[in-house]
Amino acid sequence: MSTPLAQYLTNTLGYIRREDGNGFRNCITISPGPSEGTLRAYFPDPSEFDLYPLPEKFRSVIKSYLKLMKSVYILNDVDASFNDINDMMSSLNRAADTQTxxxxxxxxxASTELISVYQVKQKTKPDEKQGESLDIMEMSGMSNSSSSSLEKLASTVNNSFKLSLNDKNPDIRQSKRSDIYFFLGNLIKIYFKLGKLELAKSVEKALKGTRFELPPLNGPIRTKKYAVTYLYYSALLSLDDSDFISTESKLVKAMDIINLYNEPNLIIKQTEKILMILIPLRLYNSKILPHNDIWIRFPNLKYIYKDTLFKAIHRGDLKSFDIYQKKFQLIFLKRHLYLLIENLKSLCYLQLIKKTSLIVTELNKGNTSHIIPLSAYQVALEFSTRHVLNNGSYALPSSTGVTEGGFSHHLDAVECILANLIYTEKIKGYVSHGNKCIVLSKTNAFPNQQ
Known part of the structure; x- marks a missing residue:
């Protein structure tokens, strides 16, 4: 008479022979249903004779899986469950090498469940230490058993990624590359969590270096989700390198994919994460601000940007800019935005210089009105960085911390600020060090940055 174990193995063999991916997936999931999960957990350990009908590389997958079910349903041991599902995933990677x-x-x-088990493990028994990094371990020949759970997870998902990337099947419809963005998105995300950005960059480099066809980023729903994840973390890599043009391009692609979803409310958090970077990025790159409906849909972004930093930039208010930058610095650091926000300060300087130039030009109408003394900007910088608000009006504080001559900004510092704005083509003109002035272009001294 056929036993439940024998029936399970027969069904599994049938799915493998028929290349039924969904059927086989249900044979090795930790969530086949409460009654089925408990039944599988109490299967006796299969013998080599029991497993013999299965293809050789799949035998270790099934052995690891049944051991995993005991750890989950009988032992209720999260550490053992993580190790067992990681072993099963490693065996599955080897078995999948010869499959379409x-x-x-x-x-x-299996990868999704491995990540989920890791997350449960971290909530109940977080790693005491992260251990050595993957690249250091490989160089020193250390065993992976001494690494943290997150590093084990990274190693296993990386093997799945390489398995997918290196599939030489020229037909993308039958190649494991068809789902490469799932493994790529998860792997880069894990490397960010490990703080191993160089490893994330190496993965992206490997993707760009392949000679095989890759699926479109805006493919099926399962592809779209992880393509967006990949584009987001790839954009963070570009952001850290101060490649703001490339960063914007990747985030715009991510937004284009998100806009293909029929139910935008399902991806509201993902959209907000992207806009958190894209909004200040587009302001810096092209001086473009979002439509008002964006501020209405995302009040948190309105609070961080429109009502604080952007208002300070519009006014040329350096003191307020510094206050808000410090207020939100933890958010900016966590989102890899600090360097970009620091660069945005140049727009605050630009607005202050532009307003000052207009005032001086109005006061000195004539053939030399385009020549502005540096001392005028020195006064403006002094006020903008040190003003206080008294009864609704602005005033300068006491002279604490000022330099010789009564200003906290040397003329050399003023020259440096102007030179940077000229170099980045935000101002057209040149600084005359000897005459302590700037000679602005008579036509379009402050070109539109759009």
Whole structure:
């Protein structure tokens, strides 16, 4: 008479022979249903004779899986569960090496469950230490068993990524590359969590270096989700390198993909994360501000940007800019935005210089009105960085911390600010050090940055 174990193995063999990815996925999931999960957990350990009908590389997958079910349903041991599912995923990677993409559903589901078990483990028993980094471990020949759980997770997902990337099947419809963005998105995200950005860059470099066809970023729903994840973290890499043009391009692509979803409310958090970077980025790159409906839909972004930093930039108010930058610095650091926000300060300087120039030009109408003394900007910088608000009006504080001559900004510092604005083509003109002035272009001294 057939036993439940024998029936399970027969069903599994049938799915493998028929290359039924969804059926096989259900054979190795930790969530087959409460009654089925408990039943599988109490299967006796299969013998080599029991497993013999299965293809050789799949035997270790099933052995690891049944061990995993005991850890989950009987032992209720999260540490053992993580190790067992990680072992099963490693065996599955080896088995999948000779298969077409029919096996992708099982790979994706097992990877998702591996990540979920890791997250549960971290909530209950977080790693005491992260251990050595993956690249250092590999160089020193250390065993992976001494690494943190997150590093084990990274190593396993990286193997799945390489398995997908290196599939030489020229037909993308049958290649494991068809779901590469799932593994790529998760892997880069894990490397960010590890703080190993160089490893994330190496993965992206490997992707760009492949000679095989890759699926479109705006493919099926399962591809879209992870393509957006990949584009987001790839944009963070560009952001850290101060490649603001490339960063904007990647985030715009991510937004284009998100806009293809029929239910935008489902991706509201993902949209806000992207806009958190894209809004100040577009202001810096092109001086473009979002439509008012964006501020209405995302009040948190309105609070961080429109009502604070952007208002300070519009006024040329350096003191307020510094106050708000400090107020939100933890958010900016966490989102890799600090360097970009620091660069935005140049727009605050620009607005202050522009307003000062207009005032001086109005006061000195004539052939030399385009020649502005540096001392005028020195006064403006002094006020903008040190003003206080008294009864609704602005005033300068006491002279604490000022330099010789009564100003906290040397003329050399003023020259430096102007030179940077000229170099970045925000101002047209030149600084005359000997005459202590700036000679602005008579036509379009402050070109539109759009």
């Amino acid at each position: 993409n029919w096996i992708n559903p099982a790979l994706i589901n």
